[in-house]
Amino acid sequence: MTFPEITTAGSDADQGQRGDILMLCHRIPYPPDKGDKIRSYNFLMHLLHSGWRVHLGALVDEPGDLEHAKVLQRLCASVKLVSVSPLLKKIIGVTGVFRGRAMSVEYFRNTSLQKWVDERCKALQLHAVLCVCAPMAEYVFRNARLSQAESFADRSEDRMPLLLMDFMDVDSEKWRDYAASSTFPMSNVYGLEAWLLRRYEQKIAERFHHVLLVSDEEATLFRERVSVKGHVSGLSNGVDLETFAAMPPVRNRRMFFCGAMDYLPNIDAVEWFVQSVFPRIRKEIPDAEFVIVGSKPSSRVRQLGDVEGVTVTGKVPDVRPYAREAALCVVPLRIARGLQNKVLEAMAMGRAVVATPEAVTGIAGKATRDFVVARADAGAFADAALTLLRNPGHAEAIAEHGRRLVEDKYRWAACLKQLDILLQQQSADSPVVSPVHSLPAGEIGNNDA
Template structure:
């Protein structure tokens, strides 16, 4: 049993948001056949004390608080000509922690989860390096820049340019660079020309996300549900656009329709939506499955999305009919059991049709769950990791 150093930009347990879900399942998969030494940041005080599940899965853990503010990170980035995505996660204590693990443990492989942590790769190491970018973050900032104006446009374009150069440099060094979908991997290959790039998709725990395992927490019908981290910009923009452009059209045909925005840390813009007719903002909930079970329709109207959306897989696993933007549906092999919409009228029409025919909506949800069970088990998705982490034959 070899030893792996696992670098994560966010504590992977509990798996209660998209990046932590992938991080936890990858770590747990690696722990089955390796001793895993975790070095990670925490941005939630509750995560500073490792849960028993994480302790059991890891040989050692170093969890550091990440308290650097955005203003300081941007100032450091401008002063050092680096991307602020990196300066936000730059900490001397993390460098010391990584050096300590490498000095005391026979590390055979380093698994880097997210590009922000690639700055901690040692300059000289014989360990095999697997770089899990998950998404192409530089492309996301390029999208942001295209929608911004004034100084913010310049800052975001700068970030996209510098971050892409950094990503390409890291990929050149890594033994394998991973992305969550083939579309994302192809985009990275085209933009950087990097070698050894491949896709390893996200999975879903269909035993946990099982419609028989959760009771609906809301009796309101018809109910539209969106789930996600609600201080994350793409989610904020998605629910704002939906509440303002789509929901009024739906309520013209179905006056009793309600839109539940379910997720922790709602931004002020999101909280303000609760003042609109039919909008409910829950904040953090103990178990999102109850809201998914209550949903007549789940929506994912993201305009900026990278890779595979866990929220869509979770809703499909819960046998819910889903209406998603083309961006949110990208990379998901849904085999026709997912409605894809773009314009507000398209969203409103698809949702209204599902409301009008509950029996058909139920059939679509059942097909969605079957598709997820067949295609998106975590064991099947992560099986290629084992070969990637083996040393090349001597």
């Protein structure tokens, strides 16, 4: 599967007209094959299309992703990609706890990338620094110039760049959820990480000019948990409506779930569904099927493939055929933060969605009209799925409303207007954007977390 043609400013990387932006990502934003990468990829493309010169620094924890370096080098004014070993970084992250530092922050810290950041800050008059994910703030805090002020709440120094943080989710709350759903000793480990991250989020809130979260609900939660001195707002994810185009209805007994299958909330979701919900559905509809689509299935997920009627695909080059061949998308998340791309994409493809309340938080739709919400109770969730499987006309009506919702409210261009407003605070006289050219084709994977 290839990306549709996507345009970006200029005929080469150095033709941006509006100034320089340093963008720091905890994962390489190309290809957009995972929830956080989809968001950072669309941020990047929007900035380029708007005429900014983007200097991109990112970590790479999937060796295959490095093959896309040339694409980013052609699009951006400068690029620094650093390969990291996930196992080694996890060890380093754990050791950081003994120094009172969050594992997540230590995991994404890299001296080579820090050196590059310092060089960019010295050589350029940056308009803004955009950090994607809380741990990337460390590169700001460790830069001599950017960290010189007592507080970044005001920009008294004319040359101080605008500091923007895209948290996406309230990450400390996710670890708090992990702690609540785990047993000793991991409950203590997760609880400590939640506390350390909360403290770090507070530091960011005090030092950055503006912080973004993936929904208004998540932004409200952040304000409740952290004493905020700067500005906080929600900036929703969008959907590529051409790539995830509406599909013809299909009337069968197949359900699917799509996500990164080494991610704890997804593992918990499909395990609970197969063990507690699916047997109730099969009792009523013996030929019902459940397909788990996603890369890196853990051993727990792979074992679910031994259950009759359950298929575990592993990584696939294109998730859309699995949606095309299923009547229903189920999203039984019991642990969830932010806004779920998997829900928006399923609705965009014209598939009815049955989800827990946690899975649809932040989506501006109406339950029973745009999607079906069932609490994380085996009987309730099974009943909701059975109702739609037995009444395909009703499922198709919900699917049609769901598609209309994403068309009306979740186009990326509309969602990213908030980013334009923030950047224009110091660039009201920006010149007209240059002509456009297209992004090369690449694969769309299935790692949406």
